[in-house]
Structure formats: C-alpha cells, structure tokens
Amino acid sequence: MARTLPTKSGSVTHVKAEIIADAPIEVVWNTLMDFSSYGQWNPFVRSQSITDASYKPLSEQPVPSEGDHLLLKVRIPPKGLDDVDTGLSQSKEIITYVDKINHGIGWKQDNLPNWLLNTHRWQDLEEIDLDGKKHTKYTTLITFTGPLAYMVKWLMVGKLTTSFRAMAEGLKTRSEYLAKNS
Numbered sequence: 001m002a003r004t005l006p007t008k009s010g011s012v013t014h015v016k017a018e019i020i021a022d023a024p025i026e027v028v029w030n031t032l033m034d035f036s037s038y039g040q041w042n043p044f045v046r047s048q049s050i051t052d053a054s055y056k057p058l059s060e061q062p063v064p065s066e067g068d069h070l071l072l073k074v075r076i077p078p079k080g081l082d083d084v085d086t087g088l089s090q091s092k093e094i095i096t097y098v099d100k101i102n103h104g105i106g107w108k109q110d111n112l113p114n115w116l117l118n119t120h121r122w123q124d125l126e127e128i129d130l131d132g133k134k135h136t137k138y139t140t141l142i143t144f145t146g147p148l149a150y151m152v153k154w155l156m157v158g159k160l161t162t163s164f165r166a167m168a169e170g171l172k173t174r175s176e177y178l179a180k181n182s
C-alpha cells in the first residue's frame with residue numbers, strides 16, 4: 001500500500017501526475033531509484049545525483065536516504081531524450097523521506113530560503129489489481145508555498161505539468177520494458 005500523499009491544502013499551487021504501469025511494483029521502484037539511468041528514459045529530469053553538502057556529486061552513488069543532498073538537472077518543458085546537457089537548469093534538493101517498504105520518496109528544495117519559496121515533492125507507488133493482474137500506480141505531487149509560489153503558479157504550472165507527465169510516461173515505458181525483458 002502506498003503512503004498517503006500530503007494534502008495540497010495550504011499550498012499556493014501544486015502539480016500532480018499519475019500513471020499506471022503494467023509492471024511489478026519492485027521493477028517500477030528500482031527504475032525510479034536508479035538515478036544513474038534517468039538520462040536513458042526521463043525527458044524531464046535528465047540527471048539526478050546524490051551529492052555532498054556543497055552539491056558536488058559523489059563518485060560512488062549510495063542508496064538514497066533521508067538527509068541526502070540531491071542535484072537534479074531538469075529540462076522544462078522536456079524535449080525528448082536527446083541532447084542530455086542542452087538547456088538544463090539545476091535544482092538542489094534534500095531528501096526528506098525514503099520508504100522502501102511502501103515505495104515512496106520525497107524531497108524539498110534547497111535553492112532558496114523556505115520563507116521565499118518552499119517546495120516539497122513526493123513520489124509514491126501503489127500496487128493495484130486490474131482484471132486480476134497486478135499493476136503499479138505511480139503518483140507524484142509537488143507543492144509550492146511562499147511569495148515566489150505565485151510566480152510559479154502564473155508562469156510555470158503548465159510547463160511543470162507537461163514535465164511531470166513526461167516523466168510519468170517515461171517511467172511507465174521503461175518499467176514495462178524492463179518487466180517484459182527480464
């Protein structure tokens with residue numbers, strides 16, 4: 001059973017995406033947690049690395065855990081899987097939870113002071129039954145609070161929605177491929 005995502009109430013704006021993959025939950029979880037493979041399937045988050053506190057990527061990537069620093073290189077809106085290093089922006093994050101049993105991970109931004117812009121992103125998986133067959137439901141949600149959240153709401157929500165959907169589609173496609181070819 002997936003962890004219940006936090007409520008969107010109290011946020012200035014939010015973005016949410018969901019998709020169902022015809023793949024076992026462990027395959028989807030392993031794909032989601034394999035940060036080094038993001039460039040192969042994720043048109044939104046082109047790379048994601050665990051870093052030291054100064055956001056320098058670690059040479060050996062550990063299993064993600066609470067308190068780890070993350071450096072994401074993202075393309076908003078996504079443009080496909082080519083040109084890995086073209087048109088990317090960076091986002092510094094701190095992992096706030098990892099739930100290996102219920103298949104969830106979350107983090108908060110560390111780019112700006114929280115009073116100015118506070119973001120939290122959650123990604124959760126849930127095993128569901130469709131016509132007697134197990135599938136995996138992927139849900140991701142990001143909330144925005146603080147004065148700059150209004151700028152995100154007015155200028156970025158559409159692009160972020162497109163980006164989150166592209167990541168969900170990529171995760172589904174990659175997980176289904178791995179499930180069928182393992």
